[in-house]
Amino acid sequence: MTDSPAPPTDPVVDIRGITVDFPGVRALSGVDFQLFPGEVHALMGENGAGKSTLIKALTGVHRPTAGEIRLHGERVEFTAPVQAQNAGISTVYQEVNLCPNLSVAENILLGREPRRLGAIDTRACRARAARLLERIGLSIDPGSGLDSHPIAVQQLVAIARALAVDARVLVLDEPTSSLDTDEVAELFRIVRQLRDEGVAILFVSHFLEQVYEIADRMTVLRNGALVGEYLPSRTDRLELVSVMLGRELGVLEEVERRSEDRAPGTEPVLTAHGLGRSGSIAPFDLEIHAGEVVGLAGLLGSGRTEMARLLFGADRADTGTLSVGGRTVRPRGPRSMIARGVALCSEDRKAEGLIADLTVRDNLILALQAARGWMRPVSRRAADALVAEYIDKLDIRPADPGAVMSTLSGGNQQKVLLARWLVTQPDLLILDEPTRGIDVGAKAQIQKVVADLAADGMAVLFISAELEEVVRVSDRVVVLRDRHKTAELTGDAISVDDVMGAIAAHDGQGTAVAS
Amino acid sequence: MTRHPLFWPVAALVGLIVLNAVVNPSFLEVRIQNGALYGGVVDILRNGAPTLLIAVGMTLVIATRGIDLSVGAVAAIAGAIACSWIAAGGDAPTAMLLALAVCVLLGLWNGFLVSVVGIQPIIATLVLMTAGRGGAMLVTEGQIITVDDPVYRQIGAGFVVLPIAILISLGVLLAVAALTRGTALGMLVESVGTNPRASRLAGVRSRRIVWTVYVFAGLCAGVAGLMISSNVNAADANNAGLWIEMDAILAVVIGGTSLAGGRYSLTGTLVGALVIQTLTTTVYSIGVPPDAILVFKAVVVIAVCLLQSPRTSELFRPRRRAEPADTRAQEVAAP
Ligand SMILES: Nc1ncnc2c1ncn2[C@@H]1O[C@H](COP(=O)(O)OP(=O)(O)OP(=O)(O)O)[C@@H](O)[C@H]1O
Numbered sequence: 112m113t114d115s116p117a118p119p120t121d122p123v124v125d126i127r128g129i130t131v132d133f134p135g136v137r138a139l140s141g142v143d144f145q146l147f148p149g150e151v152h153a154l155m156g157e158n159g160a161g162k163s164t165l166i167k168a169l170t171g172v173h174r175p176t177a178g179e180i181r182l183h184g185e186r187v188e189f190t191a192p193v194q195a196q197n198a199g200i201s202t203v204y205q206e207v208n209l210c211p212n213l214s215v216a217e218n219i220l221l222g223r224e225p226r227r228l229g230a231i232d233t234r235a236c237r238a239r240a241a242r243l244l245e246r247i248g249l250s251i252d253p254g255s256g257l258d259s260h261p262i263a264v265q266q267l268v269a270i271a272r273a274l275a276v277d278a279r280v281l282v283l284d285e286p287t288s289s290l291d292t293d294e295v296a297e298l299f300r301i302v303r304q305l306r307d308e309g310v311a312i313l314f315v316s317h318f319l320e321q322v323y324e325i326a327d328r329m330t331v332l333r334n335g336a337l338v339g340e341y342l343p344s345r346t347d348r349l350e351l352v353s354v355m356l357g358r359e360l361g362v363l364e365e366v367e368r369r370s371e372d373r374a375p376g377t378e379p380v381l382t383a384h385g386l387g388r389s390g391s392i393a394p395f396d397l398e399i400h401a402g403e404v405v406g407l408a409g410l411l412g413s414g415r416t417e418m419a420r421l422l423f424g425a426d427r428a429d430t431g432t433l434s435v436g437g438r439t440v441r442p443r444g445p446r447s448m449i450a451r452g453v454a455l456c457s458e459d460r461k462a463e464g465l466i467a468d469l470t471v472r473d474n475l476i477l478a479l480q481a482a483r484g485w486m487r488p489v490s491r492r493a494a495d496a497l498v499a500e501y502i503d504k505l506d507i508r509p510a511d512p513g514a515v516m517s518t519l520s521g522g523n524q525q526k527v528l529l530a531r532w533l534v535t536q537p538d539l540l541i542l543d544e545p546t547r548g549i550d551v552g553a554k555a556q557i558q559k560v561v562a563d564l565a566a567d568g569m570a571v572l573f574i575s576a577e578l579e580e581v582v583r584v585s586d587r588v589v590v591l592r593d594r595h596k597t598a599e600l601t602g603d604a605i606s607v608d609d610v611m612g613a614i615a616a617h618d619g620q621g622t623a624v625a626s
Numbered sequence: 627m628t629r630h631p632l633f634w635p636v637a638a639l640v641g642l643i644v645l646n647a648v649v650n651p652s653f654l655e656v657r658i659q660n661g662a663l664y665g666g667v668v669d670i671l672r673n674g675a676p677t678l679l680i681a682v683g684m685t686l687v688i689a690t691r692g693i694d695l696s697v698g699a700v701a702a703i704a705g706a707i708a709c710s711w712i713a714a715g716g717d718a719p720t721a722m723l724l725a726l727a728v729c730v731l732l733g734l735w736n737g738f739l740v741s742v743v744g745i746q747p748i749i750a751t752l753v754l755m756t757a758g759r760g761g762a763m764l765v766t767e768g769q770i771i772t773v774d775d776p777v778y779r780q781i782g783a784g785f786v787v788l789p790i791a792i793l794i795s796l797g798v799l800l801a802v803a804a805l806t807r808g809t810a811l812g813m814l815v816e817s818v819g820t821n822p823r824a825s826r827l828a829g830v831r832s833r834r835i836v837w838t839v840y841v842f843a844g845l846c847a848g849v850a851g852l853m854i855s856s857n858v859n860a861a862d863a864n865n866a867g868l869w870i871e872m873d874a875i876l877a878v879v880i881g882g883t884s885l886a887g888g889r890y891s892l893t894g895t896l897v898g899a900l901v902i903q904t905l906t907t908t909v910y911s912i913g914v915p916p917d918a919i920l921v922f923k924a925v926v927v928i929a930v931c932l933l934q935s936p937r938t939s940e941l942f943r944p945r946r947r948a949e950p951a952d953t954r955a956q957e958v959a960a961p
């Protein structure tokens with residue numbers, strides 16, 4: 112299968128026959144993997160294929176049961192990630208693992224702060240952090256608290272942290288999952304620069320476009336086993352996807368866009384009038400009808416998530432009115448909006464989604480159970496039936512309701528969180544980056560689920576940094592820029608270019624109508 | 627088997643009991659007298675009842691990521707109020723109800739500070755931990771109040787085959803287990819403790835849940851305080867329930883509930899409380915010098931916690947060394 116000639120140098124990282132076992136699961140079995148200096152090597156595979164596990168085995172988070180890892184030809188057995196870091200492997204893990212209550216600068220330089228007379232030199236610290244942030248094109252205050260920033264910024268901060276050391280190996284596990292085109296471009300510029308300096312880069316992403324743009328070689332894993340190595344120049348996308356999935360793709364056919372049989376109701380499910388919150392989003396008007404998918408597009412920091420949070424009552428509006436089902440409401444927190452049939456699936460799955468220590472079953476029924484109240488528990492049987500239904504519908508793996516949430520792969524956790532809201536059968540479903548970290552096959556699956564729900568009369572507000580996706584699923588696209596709603600695109604032929612144009616447009620106000 | 631979270635705590639318990647039996651051969655004997663059981667083991671149960679009861683309340687508090695340092699002080703207040711009332715000529719049932727009502731109020735106060743005001747639990751309950759004993763002193767006017775009331779005596783020293791105190795504690799433990807595991811309450815508590823932000827966004831009434839567990843902890847502390855004072859027929863504002871918050875927290879931790887909140891185990895707490903109480907008894911029975919008692923306890927507790935931690939159990943896990951290159955790897959590696 113392998114069709115990629117290895118570069119003529121010695122590999123920096125040479126992994127042989129590595130096997131990683133978890134109680135009851137073999138996550139990796141006998142995988143070989145080589146990473147050469149001056150290459151970008153993409154690690155590909157479905158959700159749960161074992162990509163993150165391979166990375167964590169390399170960096171000493173997981174201990175392999177068999178196999179060996181060589182770094183610069185020397186056999187290594189890291190028992191803690193910090194050892195890998197000291198040995199020159201800098202890693203951005205899939206789940207941002209920074210300290211939310213520390214400042215951005217502290218997070219970037221944690222453990223290697225510049226010191227003066229033994230004490231941390233805060234001024235120098237901020238200055239260095241500012242330079243590193245500037246390098247990746249991020250202009251935020253290094254002294255601001257990390258948790259005051261959205262997940263995309265946190266992801267960039269994690270990358271800046273990884274770049275703060277002179278590493279010979281840079282590992283990036285889905286670094287772009289919540290980034291927009293511009294940030295991705297900026298990141299790739301740095302990645303290329305490092306590659307040219309001879310750094311070996313391991314890159315994981317479910318975006319084929321990005322992989323084809325940046326990768327020199329690709330290794331595909333499936334169900335914890337090595338499938339083979341491929342060159343982007345010799346393997347086309349369809350072929351790669353079928354290798355990843357292990358079957359031909361029929362599922363991947365594009366979701367029928369704005370199906371004609373969908374007839375948005377006339378009565379709005381939700382109406383916002385001059386709704387706004389200072390420092391978060393400027394007052395905006397919005398109507399969402401039953402059976403309609405409204406896309407929300409904009410750049411990083413344009414206020415997409417902020418708008419969603421206002422509509423869901425997660426943040427309190429300080430101006431304007433909101434009505435749901437024709438009745439004016441004053442949201443007093445998410446609970447009151449959930450009771451009125453509104454649901455929000457957050458983009459930040461680690462901080463705002465998963466209950467890591469509980470089972471898939473408990474995670475999946477959490478919102479439903481919370482709405483019923485503690486005295487009316489969802490019976491085990493009913494819960495298992497629901498869980499089974501969604502494990503099947505969204506292809507959640509492992510298909511075990513009793514699995515602890517933290518042991519699921521990132522993409523599978525995302526599916527469970529999506530299911531958490533689907534089972535509550537809301538009237539309005541707000542999805543903030545619902546396909547974040549989801550593999551190609553499952554992404555189409557989820558888009559189809561969204562389309563079906565809308566066809567059944569659910570209103571959906573769909574947020575995604577991936578404009579293709581927004582355009583594909585939406586009947587209407589609302590555009591945000593600098594925390595203002597600047598345009599609303601309607602019509603049958605909204606294209607990505609239309610949306611990009613509207614995002615870039617400087618005149619701002621007004622409604623543009625495509626076609 | 628060492629994987630089971632309760633393996634080491636149970637092993638420690640068995641070890642301590644064996645140690646006691648060796649030092650004092652009559653330790654395991656149980657006598658029947660007037661239809662009630664007596665003996666070393668029964669004493670442990672009776673003396674451990676207040677700790678167990680407080681630990682049950684503490685388990686839920688810790689599961690929500692909190693901690694309640696004020697339980698010892700609240701126990702002292704309960705005893706002080708009940709004894710003062712009885713000493714002033716009041717009847718025992720009213721005295722106990724009054725004391726418990728005050729404890730519920732104190733629990734409401736703690737819960738308010740934590741869930742509404744948003745003060746860190748350790749600080750919020752520290753307020754009452756320090757002020758509470760002062761309050762108890764005010765109630766007793768700085769005296770040790772002794773009482774002699776046959777009804778009041780029952781709760782701490784009475785027997786119905788087994789000591790009434792341990793029956794109450796076990797009853798509460800079972801009731802809490804049934805209530806939290808039979809309904810969705812346990813799951814919601816664990817959810818709030820594991821990820822409060824995500825829970826709120828999922829519509830869980832986190833504030834109410836957190837508030838409630840502090841009230842419950844206060845109530846448990848109150849009943850425990852009545853047991854303690856009833857057992858000695860006196861209210862001692864200074865010493866009643868001293869350090870009991872530490873014993874309760876240790877019992878919870880030994881039982882495998884993490885101080886970081888989330889999943890909790892009431893069975894674990896039961897085992898933990900028994901370990902702590904048996905340890906206390908052992909310390910006296912093997913004649914550890916009084917100065918060294920706390921150190922000795924600390925060593926045992928640390929040992930149990932270390933053995934339980936996942937990192938240490940990693941060390942015990944047999945590690946298969948990898949064959950340098952198995953055949954498969956070589957096949958693939960061959961060009
Ligand atoms: N700590 C753990 N305990 C048990 N099973 C685990 C653990 N970590 C991972 N697994 C299992 O190992 C398999 C591989 O997971 P991994 O996170 O490596 O997938 P991935 O390829 O990174 O997927 P994704 O694209 O969704 O991030 C999954 O089936 C997962 O459930």
Ligand SMILES: [Mg+2]
Nearest residue numbers: 163205520521
């Ligand atoms: Mg992963």
